[in-house]
Amino acid sequence: MTIIHVPAHVPACPIMVSTPVGAQRLGTDLRAVAVAVKNVQGWASSISAPEWEGDTADAHDHAATRFAVRLDGAEAALDRAVTAADLFEERLAALFERRTTLTAERAEVNADIDTLSTEIAAATDESRVPEFERRAARLTTRADGLVARIDTWVRDRDAAEADLVAALRGVDTVAEGVQAAADPGRPDVAALTTRLRGLRGDPTGLAAWWATLSRAEQEALTTEHPELVGNADGLPITDRDEANRAALGRDLDYLTQRRDDGQLSAAEKRVLENATYVRDALGEYADQIDPETGAALANVVVYQPGLHSGDGGIAISFGNPDTADHVSVNVPGLTSETSSTSGNLAKTLALHQAALDEGKGTVASVYWLDYDAPSGNPINPFDPLGQLDFGGVALTDKAEAGGERFGDFIDGLRASDEGDRAHLTAIGHSYGSTAVGYALHDGLPVDDAIIIGSPGQPTGTAAELTGADVWVGSMDHDPVSLLGTGDRGGIGALGHDPADVDFGGHRFETGDGALRVEKLLDNHSSYFSGTSLDNMAHVVAGNEGEVSYQPGRGAPGGDYLTLSELLAVSTTATVGDGLLAGGTWLLEHLRPGGIMVP
Amino acid sequence: MTARLDVPFAVVQQARQRWDVAGDELDGAWRRLATTSTAELDTDVVAAVEGFREPWADELKAAAEQASGYAAEIVYFRGLVVVADQEQAERLRSLLPWAQHDAAVTGG
Numbered sequence: 087m088t089i090i091h092v093p094a095h096v097p098a099c100p101i102m103v104s105t106p107v108g109a110q111r112l113g114t115d116l117r118a119v120a121v122a123v124k125n126v127q128g129w130a131s132s133i134s135a136p137e138w139e140g141d142t143a144d145a146h147d148h149a150a151t152r153f154a155v156r157l158d159g160a161e162a163a164l165d166r167a168v169t170a171a172d173l174f175e176e177r178l179a180a181l182f183e184r185r186t187t188l189t190a191e192r193a194e195v196n197a198d199i200d201t202l203s204t205e206i207a208a209a210t211d212e213s214r215v216p217e218f219e220r221r222a223a224r225l226t227t228r229a230d231g232l233v234a235r236i237d238t239w240v241r242d243r244d245a246a247e248a249d250l251v252a253a254l255r256g257v258d259t260v261a262e263g264v265q266a267a268a269d270p271g272r273p274d275v276a277a278l279t280t281r282l283r284g285l286r287g288d289p290t291g292l293a294a295w296w297a298t299l300s301r302a303e304q305e306a307l308t309t310e311h312p313e314l315v316g317n318a319d320g321l322p323i324t325d326r327d328e329a330n331r332a333a334l335g336r337d338l339d340y341l342t343q344r345r346d347d348g349q350l351s352a353a354e355k356r357v358l359e360n361a362t363y364v365r366d367a368l369g370e371y372a373d374q375i376d377p378e379t380g381a382a383l384a385n386v387v388v389y390q391p392g393l394h395s396g397d398g399g400i401a402i403s404f405g406n407p408d409t410a411d412h413v414s415v416n417v418p419g420l421t422s423e424t425s426s427t428s429g430n431l432a433k434t435l436a437l438h439q440a441a442l443d444e445g446k447g448t449v450a451s452v453y454w455l456d457y458d459a460p461s462g463n464p465i466n467p468f469d470p471l472g473q474l475d476f477g478g479v480a481l482t483d484k485a486e487a488g489g490e491r492f493g494d495f496i497d498g499l500r501a502s503d504e505g506d507r508a509h510l511t512a513i514g515h516s517y518g519s520t521a522v523g524y525a526l527h528d529g530l531p532v533d534d535a536i537i538i539g540s541p542g543q544p545t546g547t548a549a550e551l552t553g554a555d556v557w558v559g560s561m562d563h564d565p566v567s568l569l570g571t572g573d574r575g576g577i578g579a580l581g582h583d584p585a586d587v588d589f590g591g592h593r594f595e596t597g598d599g600a601l602r603v604e605k606l607l608d609n610h611s612s613y614f615s616g617t618s619l620d621n622m623a624h625v626v627a628g629n630e631g632e633v634s635y636q637p638g639r640g641a642p643g644g645d646y647l648t649l650s651e652l653l654a655v656s657t658t659a660t661v662g663d664g665l666l667a668g669g670t671w672l673l674e675h676l677r678p679g680g681i682m683v684p
Numbered sequence: 685m686t687a688r689l690d691v692p693f694a695v696v697q698q699a700r701q702r703w704d705v706a707g708d709e710l711d712g713a714w715r716r717l718a719t720t721s722t723a724e725l726d727t728d729v730v731a732a733v734e735g736f737r738e739p740w741a742d743e744l745k746a747a748a749e750q751a752s753g754y755a756a757e758i759v760y761f762r763g764l765v766v767v768a769d770q771e772q773a774e775r776l777r778s779l780l781p782w783a784q785h786d787a788a789v790t791g792g
Binding site for chain 2: 104108111112114115125133134136144147148150151157159163164167247251255258260336347349
């Protein structure tokens with residue numbers, strides 16, 4: 087009898103008690119604290135006695151001078167802690183990826199061991215012994231190698247934790263904070279800030295410069311100026327996310343204190359409301375984990391809670407646009423503001439999952455609202471007194487300005503992109519499609535553009551608009567999509583109807599939507615579902631061969647009602663009254679975030 | 685015996701506001717630090733985080749109280765038509781920006 091040594095099963099890679107998400111939350115808290123401390127320390131320093139001025143006794147008695155010195159120790163300690171937590175998070179993310187690979191390889195090796203053992207047990211003679219011995223030897227080599235790699239993984243995990251523990255223990259007394267403050271190697275944040283400000287508007291240069299900074303320098307800048315780092319186009323998305331989450335935490339902490347003291351200004355009240363909306367929206371997706379890194383799936387890419395007439399600016403990504411194969415950025419339309427983040431993120435996540443399901447590679451899906459979206463009625467540009475609503479949607483100025491900001495954002499994504507150039511799709515919905523249209527016309531560097539529920543585009547043809555492929559989703563019973571000029575007229579205040587056959591876009595299938603007036607807004611907000619969503623996912627994932635089409639308006643089979651006809655039919659009014667009746671109905675049913683939220 | 689600090693009222697007012705803001709900012713900071721998330725972290729890491737946050741939360745809380753105290757002091761001084769004596773005038777001056785450190789204290 088021949089004995090064949092089949093290796094034992096490879097034991098499992100230990101579970102990660104410290105997770106990337108845990109490290110991320112620790113880092114976020116520490117950064118938020120550091121931001122607040124630096125705000126106060128910076129102010130106190132600005133009114134302190136300069137080192138070269140005044141006599142020592144005077145300076146010693148000066149409250150702000152002593153206060154600034156006191157906080158400098160806390161600041162230095164927090165800088166060290168934040169930097170260590172950031173490194174810890176990065177190492178855990180790498181360990182998470184390695185563990186995923188090791189776990190898959192272990193399953194394969196153990197399955198092969200089981201197969202060999204079964205075949206050996208079933209053998210009735212020794213004719214296959216040489217083969218079994220060769221396979222057993224190969225399996226032993228594979229198993230031993232895997233065990234060694236798992237051992238290395240455990241050592242690396244332990245080292246990551248030990249390094250964080252050592253760093254925190256090195257500054258866990260006030261005296262050690264004072265020592266850290268005296269360290270001549272502390273980052274020169276003032277000089278770094280000057281450079282950062284100087285490179286804004288040059289995303290490629292900014293990305294290149296940022297990559298030369300040490301981790302300590304990056305973190306010192308992040309907590310000194312989170313609003314700069316978090317919103318700087320060209321910086322890595324994960325770094326922007328860290329800065330924006332820190333700023334969000336600081337805003338919530340500070341403004342809640344002010345509110346409780348009864349000292350909130352009107353502007354601060356709006357900022358606190360917006361911060362709360364963002365916190366709550368992120369909370370809804372806190373359980374969504376990036377399967378590659380184990381970190382939170384959501385990244386806060388823009389956080390500007392005080393901008394845009396108090397509506398705030400926000401961009402949140404599911405997945406990391408810097409590393410994804412396919413990236414989409416969708417821009418919402420009228421009445422969108424920070425308060426409508428939650429509903430719009432649900433649509434973004436639906437697209438994200440649908441695009442992932444295409445199986446064409448990794449995906450990142452960004453929701454971008456960093457422009458002043460109008461709040462008026464898309465159908466009736468007159469207010470209840472019959473005056474033209476200049477804050478409404480009938481004008482293109484906000485679309486042009488929004489398009490410019492969107493262009494800067496996309497340039498930033500291109501600059502921070504890692505590895506092979508991502509396949510990038512811009513998506514504009516409603517008035518957001520007009521903003522995207524202006525950005526496209528200004529040379530937006532995307533591969534595909536999806537225009538849905540569009541009230542108009544700045545050019546008469548897709549070819550004039552952009553060199554990218556233009557995809558158009560327009561439900562015939564979506565009244566907003568009938569505003570643009572086409573073969574049967576149209577108001578045209580915001581430009582041309584992209585669903586018109588002469589526009590020359592790829593009109594994908596969306597269905598027409600219901601023909602009842604109370605459903606018209608549902609139609610306008612239904613593009614992120616059903617066949618329309620499927621087709622958008624095909625485009626986003628570069629799977630255009632799967633797209634289903636419908637004829638352009640004015641083409642054979644592309645018959646449709648004009649806006650006034652649609653409103654008349656759906657409200658049983660006369661055609662002549664249709665526009666006014668429907669417009670009035672829409673005005674009455676619009677509410678903050680309303681047209682995006684049925 | 686009375687004394688008078690020769691600085692614009694707006695300077696005093698702004699200093700009070702800024703000390704008050706500083707107090708609120710640090711108040712929010714120490715509260716967050718004291719409750720820093722330790723979920724999904726190993727026990728050794730949790731112990732280190734707790735060892736770090738406790739002294740610094742105490743320090744920031746003390747600093748917050750100090751800043752709020754300064755703001756309250758300015759409110760007190762501002763309530764006086766004239767500052768009561770030279771010592772109090774100098775105390776008020778010490779709470780203002782350094783640019784005011786040479787502001788004259790008269791009377792007394």
